[in-house]
Amino acid sequence: MELREMEKKKQTKRKPGVAIPWEEKAKELGEIPGDKQLVQKIWEDVDTLAYIYVWQCLVSF
Amino acid sequence: MAKSTEQLYAERLKRYVTAMRNEKPDMIPIRPFVAEFTAKYAGYTCQEVTHDYEKAFAAARKCAADFDWDAVVGNMVYVWSGLTEAIGLKYYGVPGISIPPDTGFQYLEPPQEKAFMKPDEYDQLIEDPTGYLFNVWLPRVSADVTEIGKPATYRNNLSFLKGGMAMMQYFNAFPKQNELLKSETGTVSAIAGILKAPFDILADKLRGYLGLCADLYERPDKVLAACEALMPHLTYVALAGADPDKNVPIGYWMHRGCVPFVSHEHFNTFQWPTLKPIIEEIWANGHQVLFYAEGNWDAHLDSFAELPDRSIVYHVDQGDMSTVHKKVGEKFCISGGIPNWLLATGKPQEVRDCCKQVIDIAGRGGGYIMDASAIVQNDGDIENMRAMTEFTREYGVY
Numbered sequence: 081m082e083l084r085e086m087e088k089k090k091q092t093k094r095k096p097g098v099a100i101p102w103e104e105k106a107k108e109l110g111e112i113p114g115d116k117q118l119v120q121k122i123w124e125d126v127d128t129l130a131y132i133y134v135w136q137c138l139v140s141f
Numbered sequence: 142m143a144k145s146t147e148q149l150y151a152e153r154l155k156r157y158v159t160a161m162r163n164e165k166p167d168m169i170p171i172r173p174f175v176a177e178f179t180a181k182y183a184g185y186t187c188q189e190v191t192h193d194y195e196k197a198f199a200a201a202r203k204c205a206a207d208f209d210w211d212a213v214v215g216n217m218v219y220v221w222s223g224l225t226e227a228i229g230l231k232y233y234g235v236p237g238i239s240i241p242p243d244t245g246f247q248y249l250e251p252p253q254e255k256a257f258m259k260p261d262e263y264d265q266l267i268e269d270p271t272g273y274l275f276n277v278w279l280p281r282v283s284a285d286v287t288e289i290g291k292p293a294t295y296r297n298n299l300s301f302l303k304g305g306m307a308m309m310q311y312f313n314a315f316p317k318q319n320e321l322l323k324s325e326t327g328t329v330s331a332i333a334g335i336l337k338a339p340f341d342i343l344a345d346k347l348r349g350y351l352g353l354c355a356d357l358y359e360r361p362d363k364v365l366a367a368c369e370a371l372m373p374h375l376t377y378v379a380l381a382g383a384d385p386d387k388n389v390p391i392g393y394w395m396h397r398g399c400v401p402f403v404s405h406e407h408f409n410t411f412q413w414p415t416l417k418p419i420i421e422e423i424w425a426n427g428h429q430v431l432f433y434a435e436g437n438w439d440a441h442l443d444s445f446a447e448l449p450d451r452s453i454v455y456h457v458d459q460g461d462m463s464t465v466h467k468k469v470g471e472k473f474c475i476s477g478g479i480p481n482w483l484l485a486t487g488k489p490q491e492v493r494d495c496c497k498q499v500i501d502i503a504g505r506g507g508g509y510i511m512d513a514s515a516i517v518q519n520d521g522d523i524e525n526m527r528a529m530t531e532f533t534r535e536y537g538v539y
Contacts (some may be wrong), residue, residue, distance in 0.1 A: 093269035096377035122476050133305050134274045134376045138346055139337055141225055 132136040149327030153211040157329050157510070158388050161454050161472045165507025166280060169500065169537030170511050171210045171530055172476065174332050174433075176217040176525065177245045177519040179204050181333035187490050187519060188237030190221045191246050194311060198318045205328040209531050212331035212389075215318040220246055221311055229284035229296075230303035232257075250349055256358060257281045260356060263363035266347070267370045278347070282439045332431055334382035334391035336419065339371035340412040341372075341396040350397055358405055367413035376419045383428045385514035390454055393420075400440040413444050424452040435515055442468040458514040466503045472517060475503050476510035481530055484513055485520040489528035504537060511537065 094101065102120050106112075112119055144152075152167075159166035179200035180190040190197040205213050220234040234240040234247035252255065257278055258266065266273045280286045285300035285412065287293055319330040337345070343364065344353040356364050369411040380389050397403070398412040420430055428452045432438075432445065437459040450472045457465050457477040465475060478499040483492060496511065503509045511533045517526070 092271075093372070094271045096373045099271060099275070122400075129305070129309075131271060131454070132378070133308060134271065134279060134379060135374060136276060136308060137228070137230075137279065138342065139219055139378055140335055140377070141230065 097128045097131055098124075099127050099134075102127075143507050144327075146324060150329065151324050152380075153327060154329050154388065154477035157212050157331075161390065161451075163451050163508035165539050168539060169533055170212065170213040170510045171208075171533050172287070173208075173210060173517060173529075174214060174217050174331070175201070175204060175513075175517045175521070178517040179217070180313075180523040181519040181521070182207075182523060186240035186242045187245050187452075188235075191220065191236050192226075194221050194223065194314065196427045197414060198314070198321075199423070200322060202404060203323060205322055207325040208526065209534060210328060210530065212329035212454075214331050215288045215315050215322065216312050218470050219516075222246060224304065224307045224311060226333075227307050228264040228300045229286070231284055232283055243519065250345075253349055253355075256349040257345070258343075258350070258351040258352075260352065260360065263360065263367055266439070267363070269367045270370050270374055279399060282346075283306040283319060289290070298423045313533075331389060331452070332392040333384035333389050334379050334428070335404055336375060336379040336391050336393040336430060337424070338393075338412060338416045338419075339375060340373065340398040340415060342371060343367060344397055350402070354403070357403070357411070360501060361391065361410075365411055365415070368411055372415055372419055372437050374431065376422050377418070380426055380428070380431075383423075390431040390531055391423060392434055393430045393432055393453075394529075395432060395434050395436075395438065399436065399438045401428045405440065408427075408441060408444070408513050415449065417444075420448055420452060421433075422489050429454060432456060434435070434518070439464050445490060446472060448472070454510070456512070462499055470503060470506075470508065470510065474508040477512045477514050478503065479511070481512050481513055481521070484517060484525045484529065485522055487522075492528040493532040496529055497536060500533070500537055509539065 102123055105123055156166040156168065157170045157172065160170050177187050177190065179197070180187055180473070183200035183203045185196050185200055190200055194216055197218050201213055203215060220233060222233060225233050226235065232249050234249055236242050236244055236246055262277065265277065277290045280288045283300060285296040287297040322328040322330055344350045348356060353364070385390050399408060403412070423430055431449070432453045433456045435458045439460045442465060445453070446469050454474045454476055455465065455469055457475060462478045467517060479495055483495055500509065511529065
């Protein structure tokens with residue numbers, strides 16, 4: 081999800097939607113012989129669930 | 142010939158959306174935000190609808206079946222205490238557990254010295270809000286989550302597992318509830334997604350109201366930076382839950398970021414500059430926001446009028462309907478204005494008279510939605526809710 085201008089201006093260490101950045105995980109994995117984009121996409125999709133969890137705890141519960 | 146539920150749904154959706162776009166539909170839509178009232182109507186206790194969301198869903202659907210309402214929220218009982226108990230959240234008084242079973246849940250704000258965020262932790266929050274929530278806030282607000290650096294416990298691990306799965310289960314139950322509302326009674330699901338202002342989040346969930354008030358004088362630069370750091374995250378969360386069809390608005394629950402809780406200067410320095418860009422971003426993504434202005438936000442109507450036309454639906458609680466209509470009625474749809482105390486303690490004819498007055502002020506030209514001033518709890522009188530509904534159907538036809 082792109083937040084256009086706002087995200088560019090208000091940068092925090094972890095950007096919205098991210099709990100553990102892919103870059104951090106990629107270092108642990110090292111060389112990926114298979115489809116790197118697939119690994120990244122699924123990592124980020126599942127990681128966002130954790131992000132949503134804590135922010136929904138804050139906002140909705 | 143009786144209408145099918147498909148026809149009824151289509152009519153209601155068109156009516157509701159037309160009004161929200163500040164245009165004139167066939168008649169005034171009725172969209173009550175009913176919470177524990179649904180329990181009263183359906184024969185449940187507050188405990189039952191707060192703790193068992195399937196009962197809350199059933200109660201909402203029973204109301205939708207029996208009242209001619211165009212839109213309702215699938216479950217307006219704000220917190221599902223099944224989840225809050227599973228993760229050990231400390232800040233709720235839960236009906237049937239810590240408060241009587243027929244009292245609506247209560248939010249327990251800690252004393253100032255025990256605020257969930259300490260005054261010297263602003264820099265941590267500003268640098269990494271998500272990290273702060275996981276590492277500092279969650280261990281403080283949960284009885285089960287251990288502090289970072291301490292050994293993980295069985296209860297800690299289960300808190301995350303149960304919390305995550307319970308949240309997923311609950312959120313995934315809403316599409317089915319929305320479909321049942323549509324297919325059983327032709328009722329529109331009124332809102333999708335949730336927003337709170339950075340300034341309100343700081344007060345409500347982090348520093349506490351008194352703590353934030355002190356911070357406004359002792360460390361104002363940190364308060365502003367914290368609000369700015371929260372902005373993209375709260376925007377993301379709001380958009381993540383928004384209606385993919387862009388029909389119904391994101392609900393924005395407004396709390397204490399207004400005069401007299403804070404000064405005009407505080408609103409203009411902290412609250413508005415860190416809220417307005419969020420609303421503009423959401424509108425740029427094609428979604429309206431329902432400004433659920435609980436209390437009285439009349440002091441800030443000129444600021445709200447800066448927003449793009451039709452970008453919000455403005456809900457009136459204790460504000461003056463004439464003032465609101467005059468200041469923002471040209472730009473935004475207005476909802477609400479029927480006082481909860483009247484719906485609880487008045488007589489049906491008094492409710493009818495009030496509805497007429499509000500409709501005459503705000504509804505003659507379209508762009509008005511009938512609703513109570515604030516979320517209707519179990520003090521709402523059934524006959525008064527019926528009077529509000531029936532009168533609006535009689536008098537609210539264009």
